Amino acid sequence: xxxxxxxxKSRRLQRxxxxxxxxxxxxxxxxxxxxxxxxxxxxxxxxxxxxxAHHTLVGRNGGxxxxxxxPGAEDPxxxxxxxxxx
Numbered sequence: 001x002x003x004x005x006x007x008x009k010s011r012r013l014q015r016x017x018x019x020x021x022x023x024x025x026x027x028x029x030x031x032x033x034x035x036x037x038x039x040x041x042x043x044x045x046x047x048x049x050x051x052x053a054h055h056t057l058v059g060r061n062g063g064x065x066x067x068x069x070x071p072g073a074e075d076p077x078x079x080x081x082x083x084x085x086x
Contacts, residue, residue: 027051058083 028034028051038045044062049055060083 033057 026034028049030050030052034049034051036047036049046060046062047056048058050057
């Protein structure tokens, strides 16, 4: 059995490697910003990022609530997109 601390470190390292691999190729501009998504077991977060200005245009947190009780929880990405257009 793997220790919990080693498992967390391993998952963190895997996430960092995935992130680095993707960030080598993806770059956001004002005309076409980058969408960064973080998923955990309880939550989902998304950000629309302009890498030219090093600025987050829109951030959206999916929340820690049940999908039935929170309108828009089924697709926080679409809501972030709507806010980014304005």
